[in-house]
Amino acid sequence: xxxxxxxxxxxxxxxxxxxxxxxxxxxxxxxxxxxxxxxxxxxxxxxxxxxxxxxxxxxxxxxxxxxxxxxxxxxxxxxxxxxxxxxxxxxxxxxxxxxxxxxxxxxxxxxxxxxxxxxxxxxxxxxxxxxxxxxxxxxxxxxxxxxxxxxxxxxxxxxxxxxxxxxxxxxxxxxxxxxxxxxxxxxxxxxxxxxxxxxxxxxxxxxxxxxxxxxxxxxxxxxxxxxxxxxxxxxxxxxxxxxxxxxxxxxxxxxxxxxxxxxxxxxxxxxxxxxxxxxx
Amino acid sequence: xxxxxxxxxxxxxxxxxxxxxxxxxxxxxxxxxxxxxxxxxxxxxxxxxxxxxxxxxxxxxxxxxxxxxxxxxxxxxxxxxxxxxxxxxxxxxxxxxxxxxxxxxxxxxxxxxxxxxxxxxxxxxxxxxxxxxxxxxxxxxxxxxxxxxxxxxxxxxxxxxxxxxxxxxxxxxxxxxxxxxxxxxxxxxxxxxxxxxxxxxxxxxxxxxxxxxxxxxxxxxxxxxxxxxxxxxxxxxxxxxxxxxxxxxxxxxxxxxxxxxxxxxxxxxxxxxxxxxxxxxxxxxxxxxxxxxxxxxxxxxxxxxxxxxx
Numbered sequence: 001x002x003x004x005x006x007x008x009x010x011x012x013x014x015x016x017x018x019x020x021x022x023x024x025x026x027x028x029x030x031x032x033x034x035x036x037x038x039x040x041x042x043x044x045x046x047x048x049x050x051x052x053x054x055x056x057x058x059x060x061x062x063x064x065x066x067x068x069x070x071x072x073x074x075x076x077x078x079x080x081x082x083x084x085x086x087x088x089x090x091x092x093x094x095x096x097x098x099x100x101x102x103x104x105x106x107x108x109x110x111x112x113x114x115x116x117x118x119x120x121x122x123x124x125x126x127x128x129x130x131x132x133x134x135x136x137x138x139x140x141x142x143x144x145x146x147x148x149x150x151x152x153x154x155x156x157x158x159x160x161x162x163x164x165x166x167x168x169x170x171x172x173x174x175x176x177x178x179x180x181x182x183x184x185x186x187x188x189x190x191x192x193x194x195x196x197x198x199x200x201x202x203x204x205x206x207x208x209x210x211x212x213x214x215x216x217x218x219x220x221x222x223x224x225x226x227x228x229x230x231x232x233x234x235x236x237x238x239x240x241x242x243x244x245x246x247x248x249x250x251x252x253x254x255x256x257x258x259x260x261x262x263x264x265x266x267x268x269x270x271x272x273x274x275x276x277x278x279x280x
Numbered sequence: 281x282x283x284x285x286x287x288x289x290x291x292x293x294x295x296x297x298x299x300x301x302x303x304x305x306x307x308x309x310x311x312x313x314x315x316x317x318x319x320x321x322x323x324x325x326x327x328x329x330x331x332x333x334x335x336x337x338x339x340x341x342x343x344x345x346x347x348x349x350x351x352x353x354x355x356x357x358x359x360x361x362x363x364x365x366x367x368x369x370x371x372x373x374x375x376x377x378x379x380x381x382x383x384x385x386x387x388x389x390x391x392x393x394x395x396x397x398x399x400x401x402x403x404x405x406x407x408x409x410x411x412x413x414x415x416x417x418x419x420x421x422x423x424x425x426x427x428x429x430x431x432x433x434x435x436x437x438x439x440x441x442x443x444x445x446x447x448x449x450x451x452x453x454x455x456x457x458x459x460x461x462x463x464x465x466x467x468x469x470x471x472x473x474x475x476x477x478x479x480x481x482x483x484x485x486x487x488x489x490x491x492x493x494x495x496x497x498x499x500x501x502x503x504x505x506x507x508x509x510x511x512x513x514x515x516x517x518x519x520x521x522x523x524x525x526x527x528x529x530x531x532x533x534x535x536x537x538x539x540x541x542x543x544x545x546x547x548x549x550x551x552x553x554x555x556x557x558x559x560x561x562x563x564x565x566x567x568x569x570x571x572x573x574x575x576x577x578x579x580x581x582x583x584x585x586x587x588x589x590x
Contacts, residue, residue, distance in 0.1 A: 008404055008462075008467075009400070009401065009404045009432065009462070009463065009467050009469075010400065011435055011467070011468070012389070012393070012397060012434070012435035014389070014390070014393045015389075015390055015393070016359070016387075016388040016389060016434075017388040017389075017390070018388065019355040019356070019358075019359060019388065021388070022385075022386045022388075025382070025385045025386050026386070029382055029385075033373055102372045102373070103371070103372070105372070106368075106369065106370050106371065106372040107365065107367055107368060107369035107370075108369060108370065108371045108372065110335070110363070110365050110369055111363075111365070111369050111370070111371060111383065111430060112371075112386065113333075113334075113335065114333055114358060114361075114362075114363035114365075114431075115358055115383065115386040115387050115434075116355045116356070116358040116359035116386075116387060116388060117355070117358075117386060118355065274335065275330065275333065275334075275335030276330050276335040276336060
């Protein structure tokens with residue numbers, strides 16, 4: 001006698017998405033997991049505090065004649081992005097440290113890579129998680145500030161006078177986020193412990209700056225800023241926003257340093273993200 | 281299984297780990313249905329599966345899975361196969377149903393279908409009641425089951441099971457073997473079971489590929505491999521000069537003989553001579569035959585013969 005309804009294994013006859021979309025599944029799942037954490041939501045809210053302060057500044061400058069000295073200029077946007085670097089750091093460590101490290105600890109890479117997704121897709125999916133949150137606290141508030149300035153002033157004059165601002169915000173934010181996210185992802189692939197990766201990232205960041213400080217103290221030559229990724233990134237930011245710079249480092253050298261950082265990160269990821277680890 | 285065309289073929293595949301040859305010129309064919317990949321630890325079973333999944337690129341040779349070239353179409357293959365890894369593996373921070381549904385989405389299923397399938401396969405593997413628990417809190421046996429569930433959620437045509445009963449208690453092991461057998465014999469899912477446990481393979485599989493030291497030692501239908509061109513006898517003797525001495529006498533006479541206990545041995549007598557030849561040899565050696573009965577060849581005999589162990 002056959003059962004009324006077989007609850008056993010049944011073949012699937014529905015639709016299937018062709019390979020190439022799994023990165024978005026990884027990204028969505030990662031973002032969903034993070035925004036379900038209260039601590040992380042708190043961190044994100046904290047990261048938007050400078051935006052609120054700047055919004056009040058713009059409102060005051062455009063609405064109160066006695067506060068006209070607060071009127072925003074192009075440099076305000078550069079300063080805003082620099083202020084956001086501290087949140088960039090904390091979010092990078094919070095989100096990025098475990099992105100690959102926890103997968104390595106749980107042997108999840110062989111699960112992922114036994115599915116119809118390539119290593120590039122896996123890395124891109126993970127990168128998207130971190131990059132999305134980093135852009136959420138850098139590019140998005142900076143662009144919104146530009147929009148708020150137009151809204152409060154009731155004219156496009158500031159926007160037209162500073163037409164370079166939107167592309168500058170976009171280009172710098174994306175360079176910064178890609179460099180930081182790829183470096184963190186590469187470090188995350190080196191260990192099974194997210195705590196260790198967080199310490200490693202912090203160490204690399206501060207050690208490279210300390211090393212530059214020592215070299216600068218000896219040589220008084222700020223071109224050695226090339227050894228510290230944070231300084232090279234800042235120099236690029238200064239160039240993109242046409243801001244006065246404090247280092248003699250050339251834009252080309254800074255660009256090369258950032259490009260090398262991204263390239264090395266990609267090479268590490270290529271070596272480390274595999275379905276099987278071969279120890280010859 | 282009506283269709284007995286091979287689902288996996290390997291042609292001269294060699295995989296090197298540095299200077300060490302993990303697979304040496306392996307040519308094999310895995311028929312549709314359930315095929316056991318048998319061999320001692322280090323024989324190259326897991327390496328073979330990892331090469332078929334595209335985790336390892338062979339140094340030479342060609343592989344085809346479900347008619348597709350592994351080197352040219354790895355993603356198309358992975359969309360149609362499932363993989364249950366040997367060691368503990370899961371995606372951290374998820375409960376069972378989320379994990380399995382996530383694996384379904386990664387395999388191309390729409391989110392709603394993936395979730396529905398996740399519930400179904402979790403019930404099928406016996407984790408229905410525990411499907412909302414975090415995978416990290418699962419016992420070893422439950423982790424084995426969830427690995428099977430994630431391998432099945434997208435309804436693959438072929439499943440690679442790497443040591444599926446590893447670490448399971450006897451009851452769980454029986455249930456797992458029953459699931460594997462049901463998949464291949466009733467649900468039309470082709471299964472390749474990698475194991476060093478002969479009874480597991482003998483129970484679940486129709487065919488076997490025996491590997492040893494990175495090579496294929498023997499392959500074919502288990503029933504055919506077990507067919508002796510002669511007879512196997514279980515023999516107990518009393519030999520004044522000792523059992524070992526008599527074993528040597530039997531071997532000298534060209535018989536394949538394995539002493540299994542102090543005075544018990546299994547003897548393979550080729551041809552049609554049967555027990556008469558054994559009695560004649562015993563009489564000539566002044567050895568008393570205390571017990572003799574025809575023995576049914578087991579996969580263990582096939583395995584022992586293939587890898588050359590006694």
